[in-house]
Amino acid sequence: MLRDITLGQYYQTDSIIHRLDSRVKIMATMLFIISLFMVKNFIGYIAAGLFLVAIIRISHVPFKFMIKGMKAILFLLIITVGFNLFLTPGEPLITLWKLTITREGVVLAVSMAIRLSFLIIGSSIMTLTTTPNNLTDGMEALLNPLKKIKVPVHEIAMMMSIALRFIPILLEETDKIMKAQIARGADFESGNLIRKAKNLVPLLVPLFISAFRRANDLAMAMEARCYRGGENRTKMKPLKYYKRDYLAYVITFAYLAFVISVGRVFLKI
Amino acid sequence: MGIIEASKLAFEYIRRDDEGNVEGITRAIDGVDLDVKQGDFVAILGHNGSGKSTLAKHMNAILYPTEGSVWVDGKDTQDEKYLWDIRQNAGMVFQNPDNQIIGQVVEEDVGFGPENMGIPTKEIWERVEESLKAVGMYEYRKHSPNKLSGGQKQRVSIAGVIAMHPKCIILDEPTAMLDPNGRKEVIRAARALNQVEGVTIILITHYMEEAIYADQIIVMDQGRIEMQGTPKEIFSRVEELKELRLDVPQVTLLAYELKKSGLPLQDGIITTQELVEELKRIQK
Numbered sequence: 001m002l003r004d005i006t007l008g009q010y011y012q013t014d015s016i017i018h019r020l021d022s023r024v025k026i027m028a029t030m031l032f033i034i035s036l037f038m039v040k041n042f043i044g045y046i047a048a049g050l051f052l053v054a055i056i057r058i059s060h061v062p063f064k065f066m067i068k069g070m071k072a073i074l075f076l077l078i079i080t081v082g083f084n085l086f087l088t089p090g091e092p093l094i095t096l097w098k099l100t101i102t103r104e105g106v107v108l109a110v111s112m113a114i115r116l117s118f119l120i121i122g123s124s125i126m127t128l129t130t131t132p133n134n135l136t137d138g139m140e141a142l143l144n145p146l147k148k149i150k151v152p153v154h155e156i157a158m159m160m161s162i163a164l165r166f167i168p169i170l171l172e173e174t175d176k177i178m179k180a181q182i183a184r185g186a187d188f189e190s191g192n193l194i195r196k197a198k199n200l201v202p203l204l205v206p207l208f209i210s211a212f213r214r215a216n217d218l219a220m221a222m223e224a225r226c227y228r229g230g231e232n233r234t235k236m237k238p239l240k241y242y243k244r245d246y247l248a249y250v251i252t253f254a255y256l257a258f259v260i261s262v263g264r265v266f267l268k269i
Numbered sequence: 270m271g272i273i274e275a276s277k278l279a280f281e282y283i284r285r286d287d288e289g290n291v292e293g294i295t296r297a298i299d300g301v302d303l304d305v306k307q308g309d310f311v312a313i314l315g316h317n318g319s320g321k322s323t324l325a326k327h328m329n330a331i332l333y334p335t336e337g338s339v340w341v342d343g344k345d346t347q348d349e350k351y352l353w354d355i356r357q358n359a360g361m362v363f364q365n366p367d368n369q370i371i372g373q374v375v376e377e378d379v380g381f382g383p384e385n386m387g388i389p390t391k392e393i394w395e396r397v398e399e400s401l402k403a404v405g406m407y408e409y410r411k412h413s414p415n416k417l418s419g420g421q422k423q424r425v426s427i428a429g430v431i432a433m434h435p436k437c438i439i440l441d442e443p444t445a446m447l448d449p450n451g452r453k454e455v456i457r458a459a460r461a462l463n464q465v466e467g468v469t470i471i472l473i474t475h476y477m478e479e480a481i482y483a484d485q486i487i488v489m490d491q492g493r494i495e496m497q498g499t500p501k502e503i504f505s506r507v508e509e510l511k512e513l514r515l516d517v518p519q520v521t522l523l524a525y526e527l528k529k530s531g532l533p534l535q536d537g538i539i540t541t542q543e544l545v546e547e548l549k550r551i552q553k
Contacts, residue, residue, distance in 0.1 A: 165414075221363055222371060223356070225381060225429065226353055226382060226385040226386055227385045228353070233387060234389060235384060236377060237390075238390055
């Protein structure tokens with residue numbers, strides 16, 4: 001059962017968005033997030049919304065998968081909207097007991113809600129259309145300039161991809177240890193929170209020991225296969241820009257320019 | 270000079286207590302002389318703790334001798350400047366298949382070794398393809414290693430080593446964690462490499478059945494080489510093997526017992542085929 005879990009939330013289908021270089025997708029997502037914070041009025045939000053809808057349509061990923069990501073931040077969203085709604089000073093609209101809703105509050109709350117949900121949907125498009133592997137490769141390439149200031153970029157990327165590879169293995173192992181402990185009378189279900197946490201100790205200790213043993217073995221296996229860090233290493237699947245990638249950059253920058261200029265023009269009026 | 274040579278090799282594990290004081294010294298290998306010829310299939314047998322895995326780790330410069338020396342393809346393993354040459358020439362496959370696969374896709378894992386060696390992209394692909402074909406895993410190249418069986422994972426590990434074009438492959442108990450079918454798959458792949466590609470194979474195992482195909486068997490006990498010879502020679506010495514707490518293949522044991530009860534069988538029967546023919550001969 002645990003063998004079948006997929007990591008990240010990659011949605012397997014074929015679309016031009018899926019085929020784009022991962023560097024483009026990471027950059028575009030960053031620019032989109034920046035654009036959300038530069039928007040000053042509702043026309044900007046409409047532009048961002050249309051841009052998002054267009055991308056979702058092109059990506060062939062069902063909309064309900066984007067909503068899944070929203071569930072995780074629902075709580076955060078409610079709190080943010082609540083605080084903005086009640087605590088913004090300004091022209092009062094309705095007063096309920098001691099709480100006052102102001103005109104400015106409503107505007108701020110609505111725009112915060114839009115910003116947050118667009119932000120989540122935008123970044124989930126990236127993770128839905130890019131495999132974790134590709135994402136790691138893209139990050140490594142984009143962070144490459146940081147090598148000059150001695151940031152171990154290659155090592156970080158390698159750690160990320162090893163972590164991704166070992167998550168299913170460790171999950172399977174957790175399952176095994178759990179069953180072994182249950183067979184010997186361990187109880188992971190009942191009791192209050194503190195008790196439950198205490199009951200996890202016999203699960204975590206063997207899991208950690210085994211993880212260390214695996215790490216040791218893996219390091220040895222990597223060295224035996226001539227691994228010596230990122231220097232002089234070639235790539236089996238090097239990242240390469242195609243025409244569509246340049247086109248995607250152009251579209252993203254055009255969108256950014258539009259959102260920024262719309263903000264300026266309307267502010268003047 | 271053979272592909273792997275060892276002279277008066279000794280290795281000591283030093284146990285320390287919490288303060289770093291020496292608590293005791295375990296001599297895992299004690300004066301081993303070894304000469305493996307290019308193209309040979311050598312099986313190293315031994316009980317747990319006989320030093321066979323420690324010996325294997327010396328052949329890939331993972332461990333360095335306490336005394337004596339090891340040469341791989343004529344290069345001393347203690348010489349820092351040959352380290353990567355040695356690791357490329359003497360590929361190593363370990364016991365646990367999960368702990369040695371690095372890639373998240375089969376083909377990426379096979380490409381890991383060549384990537385480290387700085388091979389150009391195009392050639393990496395060629396090497397990955399030929400290695401996966403050599404172990405019969407080509408159709409699984411796009412799969413995730415997590416969904417393969419143990420025997421398949423071990424074959425991927427072997428492919429990962431072959432892609433580095435080594436002269437010699439050391440398999441350190443590659444079948445210890447596999448089911449009988451997986452064991453057969455892995456041994457078949459190793460034998461094919463030896464016979465078709467002429468790669469030197471050093472197989473470390475405690476399954477006697479796997480050793481019968483070897484050109485040479487080395488039996489280790491307590492860090493020393495106790496017996497050395499062809500499978501026929503080794504398995505005809507049933508009593509000695511029993512003293513070393515090692516089993517003999519079932520067929521050999523049966524032949525041995527039959528002989529003890531009076532049948533005039535030859536020594537050193539290691540396959541069912543041979544026993545059948547011997548029995549037919551006697552019947553006539």
